[in-house]
Amino acid sequence: MATALFIIFFLILGDSNIDITDFSAVSSDVSSAPVIEQLLLFLPPIGLIMAYYGLTVIQGTIGKGENGEALFKLGMLMFGINVIASVIGLGGMWQAQAWVGASGTNIAAIAQGISLYSGMIGAIGIVLISLAISTRDEFNNLFAYIIALVFLVVVILSIIGMTNFTEDTWKIVNALFGISYIIISLWSIYLGLNMWKRA
Numbered sequence: 001m002a003t004a005l006f007i008i009f010f011l012i013l014g015d016s017n018i019d020i021t022d023f024s025a026v027s028s029d030v031s032s033a034p035v036i037e038q039l040l041l042f043l044p045p046i047g048l049i050m051a052y053y054g055l056t057v058i059q060g061t062i063g064k065g066e067n068g069e070a071l072f073k074l075g076m077l078m079f080g081i082n083v084i085a086s087v088i089g090l091g092g093m094w095q096a097q098a099w100v101g102a103s104g105t106n107i108a109a110i111a112q113g114i115s116l117y118s119g120m121i122g123a124i125g126i127v128l129i130s131l132a133i134s135t136r137d138e139f140n141n142l143f144a145y146i147i148a149l150v151f152l153v154v155v156i157l158s159i160i161g162m163t164n165f166t167e168d169t170w171k172i173v174n175a176l177f178g179i180s181y182i183i184i185s186l187w188s189i190y191l192g193l194n195m196w197k198r199a
Contacts, residue, residue: 019167020112020167020170020171020174021165021166021167021170023104023105023106023108023109023112024105024108026108026112027100027103027104027105027107027108030104030108031099031100031104044086044090045083045086045087045090048082048083048086048087049083049087051083051188052076052079052080052083054188054191054192055076055079055129056076057195058072058133058191058195059072059073059076061195062132062136067132067135067136068131068132068133068134068135068136069132070132071128071129071131071132071135072128072129072132072133074125074128075124075125075126075127075128075129075131075132076125076129077125078121078122078124078125078128079122079125079126079129080125081118081121081122081125082118082119082121082122082123082125083122084118085114085115085117085118085121086115086118086122088114089110089111089114089115089118090111090115093107093108093110093111093114113162116158116161116162117158117162119154119158119177120154120155120158120159120162123151123152123154123155123158123180124151124155126147126148126151126154126184127147127148127151127152127155130144130145130147130148130151130187131144131145131148133191134148138194138198139191139194140190143187143190146183147183147184147187150179150180150183150184151180151184153176153180154176154177154180157173157176157177158173160173161173
């Protein structure tokens with residue numbers, strides 16, 4: 001789902017000519033978007049909530065004191081913060097930009113700040129969750145380590161995006177985020193199939 005949403009929002013519906021560091025232009029673009037595009041903006045937070053639920057199902061298979069329990073719990077807490085912040089930043093604040101248009105410069109800046117910072121926290125959570133899963137015999141350890149490495153890169157990119165405020169940097173960061181969405185989607189499918197086979 002994350003992969004499909006990335007393709008829809010950034011490759012098909014997104015305006016590649018807009019400077020993503022020009023928050024006035026970003027807010028104007030959101031407000032001038034067709035109604036269907038604005039409605040589609042409600043989907044990413046819903047997708048994250050579904051992902052969180054799926055991870056709670058996996059967490060339920062790890063007994064108290066078993067390998068990976070503590071790491072998984074901490075990772076879930078951090079990923080949960082990302083989900084809540086995404087609902088606020090991507091859901092609520094993007095909708096607010098649609099209402100106010102170009103005057104929503106501050107709202108757009110806050111939404112981007114929330115997105116980058118909560119994305120970093122969520123990425124750390126995924127690193128911890130994947131390391132916890134790597135300790136479990138019922139899952140593919142190599143795949144879990146790859147996910148941990150990819151999201152460690154996402155953490156670093158989020159920090160770079162917050163500290164190096166340039167259009168070129170943000171374009172690179174957003175493009176690499178897209179690759180991480182594809183990888184996490186594949187991992188999610190694998191985890192779901194694994195759980196289904198063991199049910």
